Amino acid sequence: MTKKPKIRVITLGLIQDKNRLFVSEGYDSVKHQSFYRPLGGGLDFGETSLEALKREFQEEVKGELTNIHYLGCLENIFIYNGKPGHEIIQLYRCDFRDRKFYELDSVPFFEGNRQGKALWIEIDRLTSGELVLVPHQLLDFIQKLD
Numbered sequence: 001m002t003k004k005p006k007i008r009v010i011t012l013g014l015i016q017d018k019n020r021l022f023v024s025e026g027y028d029s030v031k032h033q034s035f036y037r038p039l040g041g042g043l044d045f046g047e048t049s050l051e052a053l054k055r056e057f058q059e060e061v062k063g064e065l066t067n068i069h070y071l072g073c074l075e076n077i078f079i080y081n082g083k084p085g086h087e088i089i090q091l092y093r094c095d096f097r098d099r100k101f102y103e104l105d106s107v108p109f110f111e112g113n114r115q116g117k118a119l120w121i122e123i124d125r126l127t128s129g130e131l132v133l134v135p136h137q138l139l140d141f142i143q144k145l146d
Contacts, residue, residue, distance in 0.1 A: 011049040011090045012040035013057060013065060014141055017102050020120040021142065023133070024109065030082040035132040036121055041111065049090035060109040061118055064097040076135040091141065 015022040015038070023036040041056040043049060050068065057063045074089040096102065106119040123142055126133040133139060 011053040012038040065094045066097040068094040
């Protein structure tokens with residue numbers, strides 16, 4: 001009997017510093033494509049999306065958040081490494097409490113047993129399509145600076 005796919009509920013934190021966005025770097029080995037996504041993760045049973053957001057940033061980059069504002073809910077249906085995925089995303093805009101994060105080029109992080117890298121990416125590289133932001137609907141929430 002095959003296991004029925006599940007819809008995953010996650011929370012993501014959109015951290016923007018002028019013309020840069022703080023994202024994790026991922027790679028789809030089937031599409032041979034790198035992609036970028038804000039940090040966050042899955043909710044535990046009995047945990048609010050806000051609590052999960054704070055916990056995930058603490059676990060992944062040892063970062064404390066401030067100025068947290070709820071932006072909305074997104075639905076993301078996608079294919080990753082050849083397998084279908086479905087997420088309900090609770091999206092927040094936030095800042096790092098510690099200014100040191102804004103001075104770093106990249107921050108190593110751990111998500112379960114996977115080591116990754118979070119980094120600042122110029123927003124123009126994401127909006128132009130040069131780099132892939134997932135889910136793509138996040139582009140609607142990035143503040144345009146003139």
